[in-house]
Amino acid sequence: MPKYLLLKHYRGGPEAHRAVPPMDQWASEDVEAHMAFLKHVAELLEKNGEFVDAQALTPTQTWVRYGGPDAAPVTTDGPLPETNDLVAGWYMIDVDSRERAVELAAYVSSEPGPGGTPLYEWIDIREVMSDAPAQD
Amino acid sequence: MPDQPMHPRDEDALRGLVPRVLTSLVRRGEDFDAAEDALQEALLEALRVWPRQPPRDPRAWLTTVATRRLIDARRGETARHGREETAYVQPRPDATEEGDDTLFLLFCCCHPDLAPASQVALTLRAVGGLTTREIADAFYVPEATMAQRISRAKRTVRGRRLDRPGDLAVVLRVLYLVYAAGHGGRVDLAVEAIRLARQLTLATPEPEARGLLALMLLNHARLPARLDAGGRIVTLDRQDRGRWDTREIAEGVRVLQSALAQQTDTRRPGRYQIEAAIAALHDDATSAAETDWPQILDWYDDLVALTGDPVRQDPTAVLARAVAVGHVLGAAAGLREADRLREVLGERHRWYAVRAYLHELGDDRPAAANAYAEAARRATNVAERDHLIREASRMRNVGNRGGAIPSQIGNGGPVDGGGGLPTL
Numbered sequence: 001m002p003k004y005l006l007l008k009h010y011r012g013g014p015e016a017h018r019a020v021p022p023m024d025q026w027a028s029e030d031v032e033a034h035m036a037f038l039k040h041v042a043e044l045l046e047k048n049g050e051f052v053d054a055q056a057l058t059p060t061q062t063w064v065r066y067g068g069p070d071a072a073p074v075t076t077d078g079p080l081p082e083t084n085d086l087v088a089g090w091y092m093i094d095v096d097s098r099e100r101a102v103e104l105a106a107y108v109s110s111e112p113g114p115g116g117t118p119l120y121e122w123i124d125i126r127e128v129m130s131d132a133p134a135q136d
Numbered sequence: 137m138p139d140q141p142m143h144p145r146d147e148d149a150l151r152g153l154v155p156r157v158l159t160s161l162v163r164r165g166e167d168f169d170a171a172e173d174a175l176q177e178a179l180l181e182a183l184r185v186w187p188r189q190p191p192r193d194p195r196a197w198l199t200t201v202a203t204r205r206l207i208d209a210r211r212g213e214t215a216r217h218g219r220e221e222t223a224y225v226q227p228r229p230d231a232t233e234e235g236d237d238t239l240f241l242l243f244c245c246c247h248p249d250l251a252p253a254s255q256v257a258l259t260l261r262a263v264g265g266l267t268t269r270e271i272a273d274a275f276y277v278p279e280a281t282m283a284q285r286i287s288r289a290k291r292t293v294r295g296r297r298l299d300r301p302g303d304l305a306v307v308l309r310v311l312y313l314v315y316a317a318g319h320g321g322r323v324d325l326a327v328e329a330i331r332l333a334r335q336l337t338l339a340t341p342e343p344e345a346r347g348l349l350a351l352m353l354l355n356h357a358r359l360p361a362r363l364d365a366g367g368r369i370v371t372l373d374r375q376d377r378g379r380w381d382t383r384e385i386a387e388g389v390r391v392l393q394s395a396l397a398q399q400t401d402t403r404r405p406g407r408y409q410i411e412a413a414i415a416a417l418h419d420d421a422t423s424a425a426e427t428d429w430p431q432i433l434d435w436y437d438d439l440v441a442l443t444g445d446p447v448r449q450d451p452t453a454v455l456a457r458a459v460a461v462g463h464v465l466g467a468a469a470g471l472r473e474a475d476r477l478r479e480v481l482g483e484r485h486r487w488y489a490v491r492a493y494l495h496e497l498g499d500d501r502p503a504a505a506n507a508y509a510e511a512a513r514r515a516t517n518v519a520e521r522d523h524l525i526r527e528a529s530r531m532r533n534v535g536n537r538g539g540a541i542p543s544q545i546g547n548g549g550p551v552d553g554g555g556g557l558p559t560l
Contacts, residue, residue: 028526030529058515
């Protein structure tokens, strides 16, 4: 069974289908509904036997490279720190097909936003390379 | 037939034997590293075999099996090297003639040359009697990673003299790290830390050891009220105090009193006793409003006085004290205290969270909302991040919707398909 990452982003990706303010400016009940939904997604995936992992990342990003012999590592926060893509976290799932991964990603994207209506957030789907030999 | 799991009570008894058996092997002259490996194998064997065939003398059983493993390992080594490794059987000079096994082992495992993560892992295995698998699960790392961390740690302490008294302050810090590492996994590290701290108090009369045990008990007592049914963080002022563990509080207070009774004019209480005293004052209040903040502030004054430059050397104590200052002298005074830490802690979520709390205390809701949002952006833990976002939202939304507009998600929860949400 192929594994997929369903990546959520703080920013980046296609133009937002629905523009919303940061979550700390939502109504309390909308915040609750949103968080309850994400928890429910993880539980649903576990119940279906499709869950592998779910992690969240802090929004602090630092690029690092080797500085050369006897030099400290070189770091930067990127060429366009305010606009570059920034991953917020992921679900890793183990599913029957790519179609199923797309279906689940769309479901995640339906998470409730302000007013309790779907957020239509873009979800980035990436297939994890497998150790198993290809079946086709 | 699948193996039966061991009864938790028997498993506790088994794990309690680990430090005693290990110490006796090391005192007999075995290498700490090899003996610890052999005993881990014996422990795994016991977990497998004992449920069906309980031994008559568990301690002798463990010692025998571990010794057999040691002999096997030595034979393997000898065969590999093709020569006699006499060094293995050279008895070391006797370690502490008297003194407790637990203390002896804690000093080995909490060797100052080891990094904190290694001290914690080694302590849990050699003193706590946990399996590598259990420790790996508790820290969410692969078992092979944890096994490697433990064997590297043992290589580091190999050859170090283990017969000198160790550094008790390091041991206390390691046990506190174990406590703080969390709960909820298959192995509850908080409970494990309390068990080890209790063992330590039997091994040393040092009041700080009892202070640490008291602190753990007094904090742990509130654990049942710290999360609501949905897993959300409930702050101290909003907790259902009826859910606190009064038996644990009583024990914590008793342990703390016995530690404080040893203080003299020249021997003032150390940081764990002080923090335990603060925890006891919180536990003692029947409601948040009845909290004795002036007395808590007195203890915080003692806490920050332990270091010469508390802002730099103990900023978390100064930050916690700022909350007490806010309650006793007013929000503005508390915020001024917190401001002293801007340079040291100004990028940490906790600094913003305390400022937010103090703004809320002073009824400045917009400032509180901004500070909670800043804290949420810097949080490194999902539950805390979610909590801080909720607090920011709560500060901004007072009366905004007044609950008059029903959520479109409906009573069936997020999957009932209402309000344009799909089902799956």
